[in-house]
Amino acid sequence: MATTATINISSPDLMPGSALSVAANTTLTKAGVTADLTQMETGVISVTVGSPTEHRLGPLATQMAGDVHDIASYLYICNTTTEDATYYIDWGIHETMIGRLYAGDWMFIPWNASDDNAEIEIQAIGGTNTIEYAFFNSNAILPTAAA
Numbered sequence: 001m002a003t004t005a006t007i008n009i010s011s012p013d014l015m016p017g018s019a020l021s022v023a024a025n026t027t028l029t030k031a032g033v034t035a036d037l038t039q040m041e042t043g044v045i046s047v048t049v050g051s052p053t054e055h056r057l058g059p060l061a062t063q064m065a066g067d068v069h070d071i072a073s074y075l076y077i078c079n080t081t082t083e084d085a086t087y088y089i090d091w092g093i094h095e096t097m098i099g100r101l102y103a104g105d106w107m108f109i110p111w112n113a114s115d116d117n118a119e120i121e122i123q124a125i126g127g128t129n130t131i132e133y134a135f136f137n138s139n140a141i142l143p144t145a146a147a
Contacts, residue, residue: 003028003136005074005108028074028136047089047124047131057120057133073137075120078106079129086126093118103129111135 006025014020047055057077081087081103088102094117101107112118122131 007108046128047122048128054121054123057122057131057135073111073135074108075111075136076106076108076132076134077101077120077122078132079103080132081127081129083127087129088125089122089129089131090125091120091122093120100125 004025004027006023008023010019010021012019057075077091079087079089079101083103085102088100088105090097090100091107092098093111099107111120
């Protein structure tokens with residue numbers, strides 16, 4: 001049975017003058033086949049401001065079995081902190097900041113963990129943030145595109 005990720009967003013006033021309702025789902029399988037992805041790592045961590053300044057999530061490419069280039073990989077991160085908006089994490093890939101997850105925010109993204117320069121890094125702002133995360137991937141290589 002394949003893993004399915006589902007998201008539902010609805011709001012009567014998110015868009016001025018009209019309601020918004022979005023429902024989407026995707027089936028997460030190994031590249032080119034119908035087999036489930038492998039859950040590589042999960043965890044809950046407390047990230048404290050300044051100690052250390054950055055935390056690395058997920059395994060390094062050198063720690064994964066087989067060739068990790070061009071495989072199906074996904075990352076889920078949730079900031080379960082219940083404080084106010086001054087509590088958030090900055091997150092990025094290697095040395096590049098991508099965005100912020102405020103208290104209660106979460107993300108689910110495809111991620112190419114092809115080398116050690118593709119690591120996910122997070123840094124706490126405002127206080128101690130509790131972070132849940134899960135990393136899923138496949139060690140099946142994507143098929144080569146036909147010319």
